[in-house]
Amino acid sequence: xxxxxxxxxxxxxxxxxxxxxxVIPVFIGLLILIxxxxxxxxxxxxxxIIMVLTILMLIGGHYTYERVPFxxxxxxxxxxxxxxxxxxxxxxxxxxxxVIREFLIRKSCxxxxxxxxxxxxxxxxxxxxxxEIIEGLASEILGKSAKDFLGTQGDxxxxxxxxxxxxxxxxxxxxxxxxxxxxILKG
Numbered sequence: 001x002x003x004x005x006x007x008x009x010x011x012x013x014x015x016x017x018x019x020x021x022x023v024i025p026v027f028i029g030l031l032i033l034i035x036x037x038x039x040x041x042x043x044x045x046x047x048x049i050i051m052v053l054t055i056l057m058l059i060g061g062h063y064t065y066e067r068v069p070f071x072x073x074x075x076x077x078x079x080x081x082x083x084x085x086x087x088x089x090x091x092x093x094x095x096x097x098x099v100i101r102e103f104l105i106r107k108s109c110x111x112x113x114x115x116x117x118x119x120x121x122x123x124x125x126x127x128x129x130x131x132e133i134i135e136g137l138a139s140e141i142l143g144k145s146a147k148d149f150l151g152t153q154g155d156x157x158x159x160x161x162x163x164x165x166x167x168x169x170x171x172x173x174x175x176x177x178x179x180x181x182x183x184i185l186k187g
Contacts, residue, residue, distance in 0.1 A: 002054055009058040014067055021138060022061030026054050040107070043184050045177070046099045053096060056089050065089060066153055082153040090128070090162040094169020097124050098177055105185060112182050121170045128166035132159040 006026075013019035029050065033042075042050075059068060068085035075083050101120045104110050110119070136159070155161065 002051055005055050005058050009062040013062045014064045018064050019061040022057055026057050042099065043102060045181055045184055046102050049095050049098055053093060056092055060085060060089055082155065087161060087165055090165040091169040094124055094166045095173040097121065097170035097173050098181055100124065101174070102181060102185065112178065117174050120174065121167065124166055124170040125163065128163040132162055
């Protein structure tokens with residue numbers, strides 16, 4: 001399914017440079033998963049989260065995060081100031097916390113605990129901040145041609161919102177799915 005969505009995403013994207021910049025993390029992530037698969041296979045839950053996040057990034061890359069049609073409709077219907085797909089995507093990226101949590105439980109001496117949750121949230125915040133720095137650098141290097149990649153939609157606080165929503169997504173995912181993940185990892 002991801003391959004089909006990748007192919008669709010690559011066909012006439014709204015902005016080719018934006019598509020390339022949005023898809024690079026997908027390629028890097030999938031390459032890491034392929035290389036490490038035999039030595040470290042994740043749970044189905046983690047692969048499901050990675051698949052959903054990959055699809056969200058491919059959709060955002062195809063249309064640009066500012067122009068995803070369904071969210072443009074929501075913007076119009078609810079008289080919103082912006083297309084909220086970017087914010088939705090950053091919230092969803094917080095669910096990557098469960099993948100990090102699984103890795104730490106299985107590959108370190110850390111056990112499920114509140115301290116582990118705090119560490120996982122800190123890692124998500126570090127990833128979110130790093131991504132915002134990369135977006136800013138790309139904007140500086142590429143100038144106006146990276147406007148759609150940066151996707152601020154005129155909001156000077158966009159980077160802070162993105163990081164806050166990734167934080168919120170990580171907290172929500174840990175609260176909702178940690179117990180399920182514990183059962184999966186024990187089974």
